[in-house]
Amino acid sequence: MSTYDLAIRGGTLATASDVFRADIGIRDGKIAAIADAVTGAAEEVDATGLLVLPGGIDSHVHIAQPSGDGIVMADDFASATGAAAAGGNTLIMPFALQARGTSLRAAVDAYRAQAEGNCVIDTAIHLIISDPTPEVLGQELPALIKDGYTSFKVFMTYDDLVLSDRELLEVFEVARREGALVMVHAEGYDSIRYMTDRLERAGNTAPYYHAKSRPQLVEREATHRAISHGELVDVPIMIVHVSGREPMEQIRWAQTRGLNVMAETCPQYISLTEEDLRAAQGDDMAGAKYVCSPPPRGTEDHEAIWEGIRTGVFQTFSSDHCPFRYEGTDGKQVPRGRSSFRWVPNGIPGVETRLPILFSEGVSKGRITLQKFVELTATNHARIYGLYPGKGALAVGFDADIALWDPERRETIRQDILHHGADYTPWEGFKVTGWPVMTIARGAVVCKDGTLLAEPGQGKVLARQ
Ligand code: URP
Ligand code: ZN
Ligand code: ZN
Numbered sequence: 001m002s003t004y005d006l007a008i009r010g011g012t013l014a015t016a017s018d019v020f021r022a023d024i025g026i027r028d029g030k031i032a033a034i035a036d037a038v039t040g041a042a043e044e045v046d047a048t049g050l051l052v053l054p055g056g057i058d059s060h061v062h063i064a065q066p067s068g069d070g071i072v073m074a075d076d077f078a079s080a081t082g083a084a085a086a087g088g089n090t091l092i093m094p095f096a097l098q099a100r101g102t103s104l105r106a107a108v109d110a111y112r113a114q115a116e117g118n119c120v121i122d123t124a125i126h127l128i129i130s131d132p133t134p135e136v137l138g139q140e141l142p143a144l145i146k147d148g149y150t151s152f153k154v155f156m157t158y159d160d161l162v163l164s165d166r167e168l169l170e171v172f173e174v175a176r177r178e179g180a181l182v183m184v185h186a187e188g189y190d191s192i193r194y195m196t197d198r199l200e201r202a203g204n205t206a207p208y209y210h211a212k213s214r215p216q217l218v219e220r221e222a223t224h225r226a227i228s229h230g231e232l233v234d235v236p237i238m239i240v241h242v243s244g245r246e247p248m249e250q251i252r253w254a255q256t257r258g259l260n261v262m263a264e265t266c267p268q269y270i271s272l273t274e275e276d277l278r279a280a281q282g283d284d285m286a287g288a289k290y291v292c293s294p295p296p297r298g299t300e301d302h303e304a305i306w307e308g309i310r311t312g313v314f315q316t317f318s319s320d321h322c323p324f325r326y327e328g329t330d331g332k333q334v335p336r337g338r339s340s341f342r343w344v345p346n347g348i349p350g351v352e353t354r355l356p357i358l359f360s361e362g363v364s365k366g367r368i369t370l371q372k373f374v375e376l377t378a379t380n381h382a383r384i385y386g387l388y389p390g391k392g393a394l395a396v397g398f399d400a401d402i403a404l405w406d407p408e409r410r411e412t413i414r415q416d417i418l419h420h421g422a423d424y425t426p427w428e429g430f431k432v433t434g435w436p437v438m439t440i441a442r443g444a445v446v447c448k449d450g451t452l453l454a455e456p457g458q459g460k461v462l463a464r465q
Pocket of ligand 2: 185293
């Protein structure tokens with residue numbers, strides 16, 4: 001009988017603190033040995049010349065989420081987790097959304113039922129709270145937190161989701177009392193509505209004006225307000241999808257004052273700009289492919305985001321994967337016969353491209369170390385969202401969630417090599433150096449050289465601490 005089910009031999013391992021040469025032995029889905037030489041395995045993977053990293057954890061994705069107006073997201077759990085696995089990930093964290101006037105518990109149960117039996121890799125579910133009634137705040141939310149749904153997102157904008165300042169404070173208070181983490185979408189609702197109306201009145205309705213309707217100061221103001229609310233209630237908060245210098249500086253200011261404010265950024269804010277939202281020749285709506293909120297900013301903001309990454313303002317780098325099709329009547333191209341950017345569904349697909357973009361722009365171009373890459377893409381997600389120990393690191397006793405990377409491999413991102421349900425990628429033609437060539441989840445090879453090898457149901461839906 002073999003000592004190990006699988007050995008990964010000859011690779012260079014990287015954790016959030018170290019880079020070193022070692023073999024890994026895997027038994028019963030867990031890392032059982034890390035040693036100079038691991039022998040006695042039933043199967044071996046030759047990792048010579050490859051990097052062996054913790055599988056990516058993407059703590060901010062939207063899958064099969066009701067999107068208003070009957071618009072359907074382009075990914076279900078099977079396609080999203082498959083795409084994530086192909087992109088070097090072993091765990092994703094989507095959101096169960098409470099629609100106004102409905103029970104949070106019912107939304108979570110229905111969403112979990114959709115996930116069960118359909119995931120290729122592990123999934124852990126956050127909540128979105130859009131209707132903080134006394135019953136939600138007093139009973140449903142505390143009970144859900146005890147059941148392991150320990151993080152939830154609140155919105156400072158969007159007609160169907162926005163919470164008032166008073167409601168934000170009430171939700172923050174529950175998080176403080178129950179020991180949960182609030183993720184905040186920080187953009188100012190009234191400012192955006194004012195700008196949108198003004199742009200439409202002037203006839204500025206093309207997708208490009210989506211970016212003009214929510215300038216960076218709108219995000220800066222809301223970020224500051226969220227920080228102040230967090231300080232008032234004395235609760236940790238996570239500001240998600242930070243897009244540029246102005247909100248980054250608010251967060252740095254808060255952190256410098258000793259406030260418990262964490263922050264996340266995403267590939268779109270180091271690689272896309274608002275110019276991408278302009279029309280393409282022959283396609284007035286092409287900019288809709290890049291419509292997300294907050295919108296991509298300018299190249300000087302890319303530099304500010306790198307500054308925030310290097311100096312520790314950001315703890316996590318997530319995709320904010322929010323996949324809609326471009327073509328079709330329920331896609332981004334034809335916003336249901338309506339003529340303004342206001343109706344373009346917000347969000348872009350990115351779960352499969354997050355890691356190659358950060359690896360290439362960060363590690364390959366010398367902006368960040370390999371250890372920082374691991375910290376930003378796996379370890380911190382596990383630590384912050386209650387999955388550590390067990391997930392997010394290469395250590396004996398942890399789940400064998402591992403990605404093998406070829407650091408030299410050059411690829412051009414193209415829709416036809418991706419596995420997501422969307423019909424386009426905002427990064428079409430984007431060149432990267434460094435690519436995940438094998439993903440191992442709980443000790444099983446789930447993707448090899450772009451071919452998915454796992455069955456839906458192999459991934460578990462996890463409860464958290
Ligand atoms: O435009 C975006 N980001 N859509 C996804 C929902 C959200 O706000 O994260
Ligand atoms: Zn958001
Ligand atoms: Zn999001």
